[in-house]
Amino acid sequence: MAKPATPARERLLAAADELFYARGINATGIDAIVERAGVALATCYKHFGGKDKLVTAYLSQRDEQWRADWEAAIADADEPLLALFDALERWWTTTGHRRGCAHVDAAVELTDPDHPALAVVAEHKRHLLHRLTEIAAAEGFSAPGEIAADLLLIYEGTLSALLLNITPDPFTQARRLAAARTSR
Amino acid sequence: MAKPATPARERLLAAADELFYARGINATGIDAIVERAGVALATCYKHFGGKDKLVTAYLSQRDEQWRADWEAAIADADEPLLALFDALERWWTTTGHRRGCAHVDAAVELTDPDHPALAVVAEHKRHLLHRLTEIAAAEGFSAPGEIAADLLLIYEGTLSALLLNITPDPFTQARRLAAARTSR
DNA sequence: TTCTAGGTAGAACGACCGTTACACTAGTCC
DNA sequence: GGACTAGTGTAACGGTCGTTCTACCTAGAA
Numbered sequence: 001m002a003k004p005a006t007p008a009r010e011r012l013l014a015a016a017d018e019l020f021y022a023r024g025i026n027a028t029g030i031d032a033i034v035e036r037a038g039v040a041l042a043t044c045y046k047h048f049g050g051k052d053k054l055v056t057a058y059l060s061q062r063d064e065q066w067r068a069d070w071e072a073a074i075a076d077a078d079e080p081l082l083a084l085f086d087a088l089e090r091w092w093t094t095t096g097h098r099r100g101c102a103h104v105d106a107a108v109e110l111t112d113p114d115h116p117a118l119a120v121v122a123e124h125k126r127h128l129l130h131r132l133t134e135i136a137a138a139e140g141f142s143a144p145g146e147i148a149a150d151l152l153l154i155y156e157g158t159l160s161a162l163l164l165n166i167t168p169d170p171f172t173q174a175r176r177l178a179a180a181r182t183s184r
Numbered sequence: 185m186a187k188p189a190t191p192a193r194e195r196l197l198a199a200a201d202e203l204f205y206a207r208g209i210n211a212t213g214i215d216a217i218v219e220r221a222g223v224a225l226a227t228c229y230k231h232f233g234g235k236d237k238l239v240t241a242y243l244s245q246r247d248e249q250w251r252a253d254w255e256a257a258i259a260d261a262d263e264p265l266l267a268l269f270d271a272l273e274r275w276w277t278t279t280g281h282r283r284g285c286a287h288v289d290a291a292v293e294l295t296d297p298d299h300p301a302l303a304v305v306a307e308h309k310r311h312l313l314h315r316l317t318e319i320a321a322a323e324g325f326s327a328p329g330e331i332a333a334d335l336l337l338i339y340e341g342t343l344s345a346l347l348l349n350i351t352p353d354p355f356t357q358a359r360r361l362a363a364a365r366t367s368r
Numbered sequence: 369t370t371c372t373a374g375g376t377a378g379a380a381c382g383a384c385c386g387t388t389a390c391a392c393t394a395g396t397c398c
Numbered sequence: 399g400g401a402c403t404a405g406t407g408t409a410a411c412g413g414t415c416g417t418t419c420t421a422c423c424t425a426g427a428a
Binding site for chain 2: 104177
C-alpha cells in the first residue's frame with residue numbers, strides 16, 4: 001500500500017483484474033481497462049506509469065487476495081493441509097471465469113524474461129510452497145518439504161484441469177490424491 | 185497429411201515450432217517465422233492461408249510427435265501407466281526450452297474461444313485421458329477412468345511445476361505420486 | 369516451345385496499441 | 399484569492415503485425 005488508494009486507482013485495478021483475467025494480458029489494451037474503469041487514460045498513466053506496472057499491480061493484488069482467502073480456509077479447516085483445495089473450490093465456484101490461475105497465465109503470456117510482473121508470479125508460488133511446508137511441519141510430518149511440494153504439484157494439476165476442462169470433477173480428485181498423500 | 189509435404193512447408197512448420205514454443209504464439213510474428221524458415225512471406229500464405237491455420241498446424245504436429253514419443257515409451261516401459269512420465273522426462277531433458285506444454289500455453293494465449301487451434305488442444309488432452317484409461321483397463325484396474333484422470337492431473341501438475349520452476353525435482357515427485365496411486 | 373506450379377522479393381494497406389502531450393475543470397488547503 | 403492536487407478529454411506519434419498484391423523467376427511437363 002505504498003500509494004494512496006484513491007477511488008480512480010481502485011477502479012482501475014478492479015477493471016484490470018476483470019479484463020486481464022478474462023481476456024488475457026496481451027489481448028487487453030489499456031484503452032479497454034480505462035473505459036471499463038470510467039477513468040481518463042492520463043489518470044491511468046499517472047497512477048501506474050505504464051502497462052507493465054499495471055500488470056504487476058494486478059498480480060500483486062491477486063496474490064494478496066488469494067493469501068487472505070487461503071488463510072481463512074486454513075483457520076476453518078479440520079485438516080489445514082487440505083484447506084488449499086477448500087479455498088480453491090470456493091474461489092472457483094464463486095467466480096464465473098474459467099482461465100485457471102492468473103499467475104500461471106501471466107507466466108505463459110509474458111514472454112520477456114525481464115518483465116517485472118514475473119517476479120510477483122515467482123513470489124506467489126514460492127509463498128505457496130513455503131506456507132505449505134510450515135503447515136506440514138506444524139502438523140508433525142517428518143518430511144514437510146516433500147509433502148508441501150507434492151501438494152503444490154496436485155494443486156497446479158487441479159488448476160490446469162480446471163482451465164482445460166479435461167476432467168469431470170477435479171476437486172474430488174485433488175482431495176482424494178491429497179488425502180492419500182497426507183494420511184498416516 | 186492432406187497437403188503435400190514440400191520442403192518449404194516443412195521448413196515453415198519447423199520454424200513455427202521453434203518460435204511459437206520458445207517466444208509464445210502472440211509474441212511471434214509471421215515475419216519472424218518466414219525469416220527463420222528462409223522462405224518468402226507469400227509462400228507461407230499460399231501453404232497455410234493465415235496465422236490461425238499455421239498455429240493449428242503447429243499444434244497438430246506437436247500432438248502427433250507427442251503421441252509417437254509416448255507410444256514408444258509405453259512399449260519400452262515395465263509399467264505402461266508410468267510411461268507418461270518417462271516420455272515427459274525424456275522430452276524435457278532433450279530439448280532446451282522451459283515453457284511447459286505447448287497446448288496448455290496455447291489455451292492460455294488464445295483468448296478467442298472460437299480460435300480453430302483450440303480444438304486441437306482439446307483433442308490432445310482428450311486423447312491423453314482416453315489412452316490412459318485404455319491402459320489402466322488393460323492392466324486390469326477396476327476403475328480405469330478414475331486412475332486415468334488422477335494420472336492426468338499429476339501429469340498436468342508436473343508440467344506446471346516445470347514451467348514455473350517451483351519444485352526441485354518434479355519427475356521424482358510425479359513418479360512417486362503416480363506409483364502410489366497405481367499400487368495394489 | 370509453351371504452360372504451369374512453386375517459389376521469391378518487396379512494397380503497401382489497415383488496424384491496433386502503448387505512450388505522450390496539451391488544455392481544461394473542480395475541489396482543497398493555506 | 400492563490401496554489402496545489404487529482405482528474406478529464408482528445409489528439410497525435412511511432413511502432414508492430416496480419417494480410418494482400420504485383421512482378422518476377424525457374425524447372426519440369428506437354
